[in-house]
Amino acid sequence: MLVPLSNTPRDYAWGSTTLLADLEGREPTEVREAEVWFGDHLGSPARTADGRTLDQWLSDPPAGAQAPQRLPYLLKLLAAASPLSIQAHPSLTQAAIGFAREEAAGIPVDAPDRTYRDANHKPELIVAVSDRFLALAGLRPLDASLRLLAAIGPAADGLAVRLRGADDSPVAAIAWLLSSDAAADVAAIIDAARTAESAEFAAELELACSIDAEYPGDAGIVVALLMNFLTLRKGDGLFLPAGVLHAYLSGLGVELMAASDNVLRGGLTPKHIDVDELLVVLTPETGVPPIVVGSPVSAGVSRYTVPVDDFALLVAHSAEGASATLPVAGIAIAVATEGSPTIVGARSGARHTLAPGTAVLVTQDEQELLVEGEGVVFLATPGQ
Structure with missing residues (x-):
């Protein structure tokens, strides 16, 4: 089953007024568009074609659809025109302890001074969609x-x-x-x-x-x-495990992470900064994080291999008159960044044409996804 998804861009102060508009081929507005979330995280769940949020859809899917109650990952389009906050993310243990502590203190989960908004860790992978994506990552x-x-x-x-x-x-x-x-x-x-x-x-x-x-x-x-200044070229990935200090600076990317919104900030933001907790989670080691490149899986398909179980990211580059095959290992979300590729569920035969910036949920019973026509499609799945 293929389920079209949509969402409203989040208007954070560091967002771009042009990057997402250019991707989608529409006129830009004066509004800063920073992130589009394609997932079921309650901070900004995507919506399905029937008007429900994705978390609602997953709790009551159509008959015959194989779907978990919650997704283990969150897929985003990220468009930065200026620096994000300097930040790090907690480990699973740190997140569970911090979330329980703030729950016991009675701090509302959406309060501006809340640090832990859920009990999950947040390892993340960013892949450059723009020709250049600038970032600070790791301690030099x-x-x-x-x-x-x-x-x-x-x-x-x-x-x-x-x-x-x-x-x-x-x-x-x-x-x-x-x-x-x-x-x-x-x-x-x-x-x-x-x-x-x-x-x-x-x-x-x-x-x-x-x-x-x-x-x-x-x-x-x-x-x-004191941080490494990195330039990602189109298609380059950067994986950030728990505790690594980082800040994205500019560019458009596909970001995939564990389903969490836990951010410990240390500057360059008007948002809540919890220096003491940042220092608790911060990894002390120095060094330059490696650039992650896609490893070929099949014709036109590559996988960004990262050491976590929460998610995996594949990308298909398909040409006119040809097709690429993406394996569907668990419930997946596909998002296009170039062209107008048509995706086809191998089991159901359902077809959906994606424009850049649009996404579709792929239920796990499809097993494979064919990508037809010229374009680029990223596919997020649970890790293996």
Whole structure:
């Protein structure tokens, strides 16, 4: 069974006024469109053609449809025009403990100062749909960060001293940066970064200046200087397990994650920041996260292999006059990003043509999905 899905873009402040409109071939508006959720998470469940939310549909599917009560994953289109908050996500154990603690405290689940909105972890995979997708991800190795701070000059000496005594982890230095004790140092580092020169770190210094224009004086700007600045090319993926500090900066991507909305923020946002809890979940290791590329599965089909059981992501590139076959391992959601491909349920024979930015739920009894006509289709399924 194929079930068309739709949803209204979420209008977060960092969203783009053009990226989703361009993808869908419509005129942009002045409204910032940041994310479109294709899933049953109660924060913004997708809607089916009969007007029900997807969680309602899953609780009472049509006769003969094989469907779980809840999806283990959440699929999104993400369109960033400016930086998202610097953030990390909890492990499954941390999420369960944090959610239970806030439930016992009587904090409403939709309260602005709520940290844990569910009891699930949130590993995530982003795949670039735009030609470039910029991100900060992971903590840069300390020797490289010390070279960057040396380029900034004496204003960064206090931070450099803290990093040299950090025992290979900058977490304690980040804790200091996010405290009121570091306010004067943060302001001085940002000011010095405006005129600093470095061939090795020119992009990072330019980024700090551009972020300062969005979030003047924010301590997250200096935290960003301790993170890896990555450029994903179209089709590149970035996997972020629990505890890895990151911030998407700009671009359009397909994002797949465990079904959770738990975010621990550390700057560059007007939303609730819980520094103490961020430091609890933050992974202390440094290093550059690897770029994930699709591994061929069959003609025109690749899989982004990630080490979690919650989800898997496949992509089909189909050509006019040909077809590609996507395996359906459990209930799946397909979303198109190029062309006008027609998907066909192998078991039911049901057909649905997708325009870029549109999605359809595929029940697990289909077993396979044929993609006909020219286009690109991403398929989210439970992990294996």
